[in-house]
Amino acid sequence: METVLESFIIWSLSALVFFTAYTLPRRDVSLGGRWRALGVSVGVTAAFILLAVAVWLTWAIRGPVREFSFLVSFAGTLGAVVGTRTSLYAVEGNERLKEAQELSKLLTINQRVLRHNIRNELSIALGHLEDLETVDSTEDIPETARLIRRHLQDLLEATDRTRRIVSIWETDTRREFDLVEDVQTHVARIREDHPGITLRTELPETCRVRAHPALSLAIEEAIVNAIEHNTPDVTVIVSIHTRDDGTVITEVADTGTGMSEEDWQPIELPEETPLSHTEGLGLWIMYWTATMSGGRVEFAENEPQGAIVRVLLPPEPSFLSLFSDTSATR
Secondary structure, rough: OHHHHHHHHHHHHHHHHHEEEEEEEOOOOOOHHHHHHHHHHHHHHHHHHHHHHHHHHHHHHHHOOHHHHHHHHHHHHHHHHHHHHHHHHHHHHHHHHHHHHHHHHHHHHHHHHHHHHHHHHHHHHHHHHHHOOOOOOOHHHHHHHHHHHHHHHHHHHHHHHHHHHHHHHHOOOOOOEHHHHHHHHHHHHHHHHOOOOHHHEEOOOOEEEEOOOHHHHHHHHHHHHHHOOOOOOOEEEEEEEEOOOEEEEEEEEOOOOOOHHHHHHHHOOOHHHHHHOOOHHHHHHHHHHHHHHHOEEOOOOOOOOOOEEEEEOOOOHHHHHHOOOOOOOO
């Protein structure tokens, strides 16, 4: 009867652990969060086992003690239950907090675009329209119309990039694709749009990654930014290589004037502030695409001059991707 009761206790606790593992694919926790929860669970289980061993040793000092195996088994399974359940709730809560912070940053950027960029561009365009109504010579009409068109195009581009950022945020899935093939497609299109620019590539034959569908768009933004924010004689080099640990690095290096700290530092802050914001939205497209892919963006100085933008993708964890079906990627 004692053996039956002990077995019932151990198997009941084990069933809770298996149930947690069974429901794991349906939980709104990212793959990285699942690995963090697994690490916490292992640590808690080990701590419970060590505690059980310490308790058994205190009993053994007073005389012979049996039940060592049951005590350790009970402590281990209880620690696994406590670790798996509490760690998942903690990780899920932290991810929801981070998601809320990122959403707050996104709303702040959109608000700034709507309040600042759109208002300014429309005010300038309306000012030129008023000049057009009172113009005395027809010779000034084409130039005024050109200025109006330019500001309206800038306004359209700003709203389009804002829409892209929102679309990236709303698309929380990842797909597997050949990064080299996608980059080559975007590079060919950029060469057609900027025929006078020196744009070189250093790419392997293939590089399979699992990332956000807009990852190649972020790389295109990095290339276009390097071209449009430098002189026509700039040289841009796009390269892809893989580290020994499996991290895939896409690097866009240019020989231009470089990037100031004020340009890229705001994306590392919890939120944009009125005194610290980027003028272009291209960096934010890179930032959120890399973030939604489970990676990050780095900025560095190029030697002897210029800037380097790196998009780093960590290797995909194994162990059946911790039971797969990772619908949440944030």
